[in-house]
Amino acid sequence: MRTSGVPETDVRRRIATDMADDVPWNRVLNSICTEPHPLGVEMAAAAAHTNLGDVRIFRGTKRIERKVVQLLLDLLGHPGGGSGSLVSGGTEANLIAMLVARETARARGTLTDRPEVVVSSTVHFSFTKVFGLLGLTPVVVPVDDDLRLPAAEVARRIGEHTVAVVATAGSSEFGVVDAVDEIGPVVRGRNVHLHVDAATGGFIIPFARELGHDLPQFDFSVDGVDSITIDPHKYGLANVPAGAILFRGAQDAGRFAVDSFFVDTPVHNTLLGTRPGSAAISTYAVLEHLGRDGFCSLTRTNFEVTAHLVAGLRAAGHELAAEPQLNIVVVKMEHAVRISQLLESWGWIVSTSKRFGETLRLVVTRHVTREMVDEFLPVLERARRE
Ligand code: 0PR
Numbered sequence: 001m002r003t004s005g006v007p008e009t010d011v012r013r014r015i016a017t018d019m020a021d022d023v024p025w026n027r028v029l030n031s032i033c034t035e036p037h038p039l040g041v042e043m044a045a046a047a048a049h050t051n052l053g054d055v056r057i058f059r060g061t062k063r064i065e066r067k068v069v070q071l072l073l074d075l076l077g078h079p080g081g082g083s084g085s086l087v088s089g090g091t092e093a094n095l096i097a098m099l100v101a102r103e104t105a106r107a108r109g110t111l112t113d114r115p116e117v118v119v120s121s122t123v124h125f126s127f128t129k130v131f132g133l134l135g136l137t138p139v140v141v142p143v144d145d146d147l148r149l150p151a152a153e154v155a156r157r158i159g160e161h162t163v164a165v166v167a168t169a170g171s172s173e174f175g176v177v178d179a180v181d182e183i184g185p186v187v188r189g190r191n192v193h194l195h196v197d198a199a200t201g202g203f204i205i206p207f208a209r210e211l212g213h214d215l216p217q218f219d220f221s222v223d224g225v226d227s228i229t230i231d232p233h234k235y236g237l238a239n240v241p242a243g244a245i246l247f248r249g250a251q252d253a254g255r256f257a258v259d260s261f262f263v264d265t266p267v268h269n270t271l272l273g274t275r276p277g278s279a280a281i282s283t284y285a286v287l288e289h290l291g292r293d294g295f296c297s298l299t300r301t302n303f304e305v306t307a308h309l310v311a312g313l314r315a316a317g318h319e320l321a322a323e324p325q326l327n328i329v330v331v332k333m334e335h336a337v338r339i340s341q342l343l344e345s346w347g348w349i350v351s352t353s354k355r356f357g358e359t360l361r362l363v364v365t366r367h368v369t370r371e372m373v374d375e376f377l378p379v380l381e382r383a384r385r386e
Helices: 008-019 038-046 059-075 090-108 126-134 151-157 180-187 205-210 277-315 336-345 370-385
Strands: 083-087 116-120 137-141 162-168 193-198 225-230 243-247 328-332 359-363
Touching: 038 277, 059 083, 059 243, 059 277, 083 090, 083 277, 090 126, 090 162, 090 193, 090 225, 090 243, 116 126, 126 137, 137 151, 151 180, 162 180, 180 193, 205 277, 277 328, 277 370, 336 359, 336 370
Parallel strands: 116 137, 116 162, 162 193, 193 225
Antiparallel strands: 083 243, 225 243, 328 359
């Protein structure tokens, strides 16, 4: 650390210089996170000093966290019931869900010395971290031809060691939505926790269904669903780090509970101790300001832009690796890695898969407009010809 500090203007300039290197949103086609809503940014700045780890000080901020949890439970088919917490994102939400699943099995007396979790081969890599940390063994079910977790196979793989099944509502690689409405009934009644990872799809599917898109129901209205991960910092337009873990059971969020050292401070139900109230405030601001209508309108636009992108790709002779269910387009592309690197050298960021080689993955979200797509497509063709 320097001995004497530098003036504020200097600090600002240095930070601005480094941040100018960040890629502007209008060149970003790989990110499920987007430019947050301006009201969310404004309110997050106003709450930059808040800490949900100390609810004796930040009582009002804590009240807002509770309101957000209720709003999300309401969005996900469980109005007036359930429990949950705001967390740092999908990874922490999935971690808490698996902890609660394990503790539920322990409380039931069904926890064995080798607890297993049934997952699909496309489950998010955050579960690799979670399973390693919690000593859980994944039982990996290959996805079907539609890249979905097959319910019949889930039923077959549940055994005496199973503590949980994980379904995904919007996979990170393809945006595929598992048939949670078929998986729920096969898990129900088997003393196994059903978790739905809707980190990516949680803020798309409810509105897309309202707009008439043919997507399976994935929330608490499906019997058997015990918990859901949903991330306001992805399609919910809140600031990073805003995730949420929600439970059907009113007591479930409390199954992961660690007492603090001090009198009159409640137990912690989250992994983080000191945690940003700004994320809760930002989420609340965006949910209240946009409402269902606002989110439906954003979702409509995202699907229109996705259709425009797909039409443009097809017109240029490209083939998709899968029919997009949400707003993630995966296009077959020879020399995908070289093309992606070339695009990056020209300022454009796309993803290429380590597992489904020779594909480009393009994500449509709030900052991706028709104009941006129209700029991108000719650049992509130029990259292919190089
Ligand atoms: N579950 C699913 C289905 C996800 O898609 C993700 C993240 C997670 C869990 C983990 O969430 P956190 O990263 O919030 O802990 N999906 C994105 C991905 O892996 C994350 C991302 C977002 C990556 C923006 C890059 C980026 O620019 O693709």
